[in-house]
Amino acid sequence: METKIVCSVCDNNEFNILQLLWPGLINDWQLSPREAEYINRQQGQCCTRCGANLRSIALAKAMLNVLGVNAPLLALASSKPPTRILELNEAGSLTPVLRHFPNHVLAKYPEVDIHKMPYADGSFDIVLHSDTLEHVENPVHGLKECRRVLSPGGALCYTVPIVVGRMSRNRAGLSGSYHGGSGVGANDLLVHTEYGADAWTQVIEAGFSQVTLTAVDYPAAIAITARG
Numbered sequence: 001m002e003t004k005i006v007c008s009v010c011d012n013n014e015f016n017i018l019q020l021l022w023p024g025l026i027n028d029w030q031l032s033p034r035e036a037e038y039i040n041r042q043q044g045q046c047c048t049r050c051g052a053n054l055r056s057i058a059l060a061k062a063m064l065n066v067l068g069v070n071a072p073l074l075a076l077a078s079s080k081p082p083t084r085i086l087e088l089n090e091a092g093s094l095t096p097v098l099r100h101f102p103n104h105v106l107a108k109y110p111e112v113d114i115h116k117m118p119y120a121d122g123s124f125d126i127v128l129h130s131d132t133l134e135h136v137e138n139p140v141h142g143l144k145e146c147r148r149v150l151s152p153g154g155a156l157c158y159t160v161p162i163v164v165g166r167m168s169r170n171r172a173g174l175s176g177s178y179h180g181g182s183g184v185g186a187n188d189l190l191v192h193t194e195y196g197a198d199a200w201t202q203v204i205e206a207g208f209s210q211v212t213l214t215a216v217d218y219p220a221a222i223a224i225t226a227r228g
């Protein structure tokens with residue numbers, strides 16, 4: 001039975017599916033046809049109204065869970081809550097919605113590097129990033145930085161592409177793999193880590209004490225929430 005997906009950004013339930021994965025990437029990642037299908041939908045299944053893809057929807061849902069809000073993100077944003085949000089590198093397609101939060105900061109690489117962020121300890125209630133950590137040289141260090149800038153009781157919500165049927169691997173020693181489109185090859189988009197079922201362990205290694213997974217049409221999109 002097919003589960004009906006509802007967009008946690010705008011409450012719409014109609015989607016288009018774009019084919020975004022290309023043969024070179026599928027080959028580099030050694031994805032099975034089923035894995036390629038669900039990873040593609042994580043990136044390319046988009047809400048027909050607001051444009052959010054499944055990973056953005058999972059991320060929005062994780063954030064709404066943290067805030068204990070049972071309404072779409074757009075409705076929450078329109079009430080202009082004081083939540084201090086740090087968004088790193090445009091979290092999926094959520095930026096236009098997050099801008100409505102009066103205490104929203106958008107920080108982009110290379111001006112702001114997740115390894116060393118220019119913010120005081122405890123500056124934010126929520127830190128968000130989406131498909132950033134797989135490009136970070138030292139992801140555990142990056143997660144520690146996210147924890148440092150969170151207030152006590154704050155939460156980090158993020159996505160990485162997760163292939164659930166395998167363990168994570170570092171691409172060091174493998175041929176360079178890049179996201180961002182076929183043949184882009186920019187070093188900024190170099191993938192350091194291919195995440196698998198153990199993706200959550202880095203959260204604990206970074207010093208957080210709790211991990212929650214928020215799934216949208218599992219295994220197509222999973223957002224990780226880290227607290228404590």
Ligand SMILES: [Zn+2]
Pocket residue numbers: 007008009010011012047048049050051052
């Ligand atoms: Zn939507």
